[in-house]
Amino acid sequence: MSLILDHVSYSYDVGTSYKQEALKDINIVIPDGQFVGLIGHTGSGKSTLIQLLNGLLKPTSGNIYYNGQDINDSDYDRKTLRSKVGLVFQYPEHQLFEENVFKDVCFGPKNLGLDEKEVNLRAYDALEKVKLSHDYFYQSPFDLSGGQKRRVAIAGILAMKPEVFILDEPTAGLDPKGSEEILTLIKNLQKDTGMTVILVSHNMEDVASYVDRILVMNKGELKMDGSPKDVFKKTEELSNMGLRAPEVTYIVRELRKKGFPVDDSAITVSEAKETILNALYHKILNE
Amino acid sequence: MFKDMTLGQYYPIDSPIHRLDARSKFVGTVIYIVSVFMVNNYIGYLIAIAALLTFIAISRVPIKFMVKGMKSIVVLMIFAGLFNLFLVQGEVVWSWWILSITKEGIDTAIKMVLRLALLIMGSSIMTLTTTPTSLTDGLESLFKPLNVIKIPVHEIAMMMTIALRFIPILTEEMDKIMKAQMARGVDFEAKGLIKKAKSMIPLLVPLFISAFRRANDLAMAMEARCYRGGKGRTKMKPLKYHWNDAVAFLIMCGYLALCIIFGRGVLE
Numbered sequence: 001m002s003l004i005l006d007h008v009s010y011s012y013d014v015g016t017s018y019k020q021e022a023l024k025d026i027n028i029v030i031p032d033g034q035f036v037g038l039i040g041h042t043g044s045g046k047s048t049l050i051q052l053l054n055g056l057l058k059p060t061s062g063n064i065y066y067n068g069q070d071i072n073d074s075d076y077d078r079k080t081l082r083s084k085v086g087l088v089f090q091y092p093e094h095q096l097f098e099e100n101v102f103k104d105v106c107f108g109p110k111n112l113g114l115d116e117k118e119v120n121l122r123a124y125d126a127l128e129k130v131k132l133s134h135d136y137f138y139q140s141p142f143d144l145s146g147g148q149k150r151r152v153a154i155a156g157i158l159a160m161k162p163e164v165f166i167l168d169e170p171t172a173g174l175d176p177k178g179s180e181e182i183l184t185l186i187k188n189l190q191k192d193t194g195m196t197v198i199l200v201s202h203n204m205e206d207v208a209s210y211v212d213r214i215l216v217m218n219k220g221e222l223k224m225d226g227s228p229k230d231v232f233k234k235t236e237e238l239s240n241m242g243l244r245a246p247e248v249t250y251i252v253r254e255l256r257k258k259g260f261p262v263d264d265s266a267i268t269v270s271e272a273k274e275t276i277l278n279a280l281y282h283k284i285l286n287e
Numbered sequence: 288m289f290k291d292m293t294l295g296q297y298y299p300i301d302s303p304i305h306r307l308d309a310r311s312k313f314v315g316t317v318i319y320i321v322s323v324f325m326v327n328n329y330i331g332y333l334i335a336i337a338a339l340l341t342f343i344a345i346s347r348v349p350i351k352f353m354v355k356g357m358k359s360i361v362v363l364m365i366f367a368g369l370f371n372l373f374l375v376q377g378e379v380v381w382s383w384w385i386l387s388i389t390k391e392g393i394d395t396a397i398k399m400v401l402r403l404a405l406l407i408m409g410s411s412i413m414t415l416t417t418t419p420t421s422l423t424d425g426l427e428s429l430f431k432p433l434n435v436i437k438i439p440v441h442e443i444a445m446m447m448t449i450a451l452r453f454i455p456i457l458t459e460e461m462d463k464i465m466k467a468q469m470a471r472g473v474d475f476e477a478k479g480l481i482k483k484a485k486s487m488i489p490l491l492v493p494l495f496i497s498a499f500r501r502a503n504d505l506a507m508a509m510e511a512r513c514y515r516g517g518k519g520r521t522k523m524k525p526l527k528y529h530w531n532d533a534v535a536f537l538i539m540c541g542y543l544a545l546c547i548i549f550g551r552g553v554l555e
Contacts, residue, residue, distance in 0.1 A: 056466050079472060087470040093500075094460075095467040097492035107489065111472030142496065156471060 003030040003053065003085075003164060003196065008062035010048055022048040024220045025062070030198070032163075035190050037207035037228070038200045040217030041242040046200050049217065050166045053198070054085040066164075083112050086162030090169045092153035096141040101152050102127070104141050108160040119159075126159035127152075130185060147178035154182075158189070164196040165189070171206060179203075183210050204246045208232065208267040216241065232267045248272045298415040303531065304346040305416045309425025311532040316413045318539045322546040323405045331550020332401055338542050339408055348415045356411045357404065364403050371396040419451035421526070428526055441517025449505070457498060464493045 010023040023045045030036055040046045051057045052064060055071050055078045064071050071081055089095065098104035105123040114122070127137065130151040136144060141152055150170060157165070167186065171179030187210050190197045201207050207214060207228065214231040216224035218241040224231050232238070232245035245267070252272050256264040262279045266272040304312070323335055343350055357364075377391030414422070427444035434440055465475065468489045475486055 051466065054470060056469060079474065082470055082472055089463065089467045089470070091463075091467075093497060094464045094493055095471060095489075097489045108471040111474075160472065 002032055002067070004028070004065040005052075006063045006065065008052065008059045008064060010045075010052060010057060011060045014060060022220050023052075023059075026222050028215065028222065028225070030164075030196060032196055033190075033194045034196055035187070035210060035212045036196070036198045037211035037214045038198055038217065039202070039204070039207055039214060039243060043219075044217040044241075045220040046217050047168060050087060050168060050198065050200060053164070053166060054087045055081050056087070079112070083108075083160040084162055085164045085166065086157040086160055087166045088154055088157045088168065088170060090172055092141075092146075092149040095153055095156060096149060099140060100138045101132070101141050101144070102137045104152060105155045105159050108156050112160060122159045122161065123155075126155040129158055129189060130155045131181075147174050147182070150174065150178075150182060151185075154186075162195065164198065166198040166200070168200045169202065170199070171201070171203060179206065186210070204232070204244060205248075205268075208246045209270075216243070228267055229265050233265070252276070297418050298348045298352060300347055302345060302347040302416065304342065304412070306531065307416075307535055308526055308528055308532045309417050309421040310429055310526060310528070311535050312413045312417055313422070313425050313429060315535060315539045316410055318543050319409045320406060322543050322550070323402055323409065326546050326550030327398075328550060331546055332398070332405075334542075334545055334550055335405055336401075339405060339412075342412050343408075346412055346416050348412070352415060353408050353411055357407055360403065360407055364400050367403060368396045368400045371399050420448055421524075423448045423451070424522065424524075424526055439517075441520070445517070453498075453501070456501070457494065460497055461490070461494055464490055464497075467493075 005026050005028040008023060008026045009021070012020045012022055026049065038046050038049065048057065052059055058072050066081065066085065069076060071078070096104055098107060102123055105126055106119050109119045109122045132148065132151050132155065136148060136152075141149060144152065154167070154170065165186075170182050170186070174182065183206055186197060186199070189195070199207070199211060211228060214224065214226065214228050215222060216231060216238070223241065224234065224237070232249050235245050235249070238245055248269050248271075249264075249267050252262050252264045252266045252275065255262050255276070260279060261282070262272075263275040266275050307315075319335075319338070326332055326335060343353060372388055372392050373386055375389055375392035375395050377389035379387050379389050380393070381388045417425075423444045426447070427440055430438075430440045430444075469475065471489075473486055473489060475490075
């Protein structure tokens with residue numbers, strides 16, 4: 001049970017002079033329950049890749065298998081696929097349209113053809129999961145703040161009970177507190193339900209502290225694939241692609257260079273804090 | 288879905304027609320349209336077709352693009368053709384049940400379809416070779432005399448420019464909204480009129496909201512740059528009339544004369 005991309009390529013506007021290769025020969029295996037971070041510069045093919053995963057786009061060549069079945073086979077049920085592989089787009093404004101929040105969240109499950117009771121239950125459950133206050137349930141989604149809209153959009157997909165949950169820049173345009181809340185929520189959901197999560201992000205700090213595995217895209221190619229620690233070690237390669245490791249990795253590395261005995265593989269603020277305090281403690285002990 | 292739309296799409300290459308002043312292209316197009324309505328025999332249509340093919344060749348826009356733009360009016364052309372074919376009275380050449388085809392019917396049907404095709408292709412040469420901005424600039428300057436009778440020419444032109452500029456933006460937005468809703472299980476390929484209309488709601492509501500938001504932002508941005516209408520406004524790229532525009536105008540006059548001399552006459 002997993003998501004497999006086998007030699008997948010994708011080009012826009014095939015057959016015209018505007019032809020553009022967006023993805024070149026991508027091979028990825030994503031096992032169930034993994035929290036994957038997808039990073040890359042603007043135009044690196046991240047958005048194209050995630051749209052291939054739920055069948056919104058068809059690969060120009062190569063195959064994508066979900067649970068052992070080719071999702072682009074002509075007899076594959078694409079509607080079920082879209083409920084199993086849920087995709088939350090970057091801008092909630094693109095999907096909110098109903099007169100109130102609750103109805104809007106009901107929209108997804110209703111499209112799956114479930115009966116009304118089940119639809120309502122799922123919507124309620126999803127809104128609870130994203131921790132939206134009950135006061136907002138019957139308000140217009142357009143009156144909400146950015147962070148709340150994001151929650152409603154996430155709930156709208158969650159209500160379809162996806163097994164693979166893909167989020168495109170879920171923290172874009174949110175303040176630090178709002179973005180941390182959203183990410184913690186996603187992390188908890190992943191832990192509780194055991195679903196696979198693919199997080200597309202520009203923010204290395206976010207990726208470092210939440211994901212199990214990082215995929216780095218550049219110019220339509222998959223350049224790196226590994227644990228956050230492994231990927232963020234290669235700062236030079238990252239900077240050639242216009243990316244940076246989390247700020248804190250540069251700090252611990254500088255400290256190490258200056259002869260301060262810290263563990264320079266720290267990639268999150270809390271890890272860095274721990275190793276710096278540890279080193280200080282030993283230094284004081286030795287004196 | 289919306290990618291087949293050619294009408295009003297600029298084809299960015301360099302050609303003698305691309306280099307013409309927007310005003311000459313507009314006047315030229317009007318002359319062409321008048322000529323298509325004026326000719327009434329097949330020699331006239333031949334002249335018009337030959338002229339059109341020449342213009343397309345000079346414009347260096349692939350003919351494929353022109354034909355693609357016709358897709359939207361194919362239904363209209365078929366209807367116009369069929370109605371004329373069956374309903375025009377005259378000398379019957381074929382009949383079955385209540386349907387009958389007359390010699391005159393065939394004649395008008397062919398001419399009608401040809402006329403529609405020529406009109407669309409003729410005017411799409413203008414839109415394919417002129418950027419929307421220079422087109423509205425040209426229109427503004429051509430219609431400037433209307434200011435005298437208190438028609439706000441500049442404002443209308445500005446509205447047109449903005450509307451044209453927003454077509455690709457909204458198309459892209461539409462595409463994104465469609466994908467977002469498809470990810471929520473909407474089936475846009477659903478059969479049936481009511482179902483189809485219903486599936487438009489989740490598309491149109493976000494689109495309208497975003498259009499209003501963009502309109503608001505744009506108005507604010509324009510005001511922040513002290514936009515206050517056309518009075519005393521100068522242009523970054525003022526329109527200039529060159530010798531090649533004069534040549535184009537003369538060619539169009541010559542073409543019109545040809546049409547008048549040879550293209551008009553009774554059915555032979």
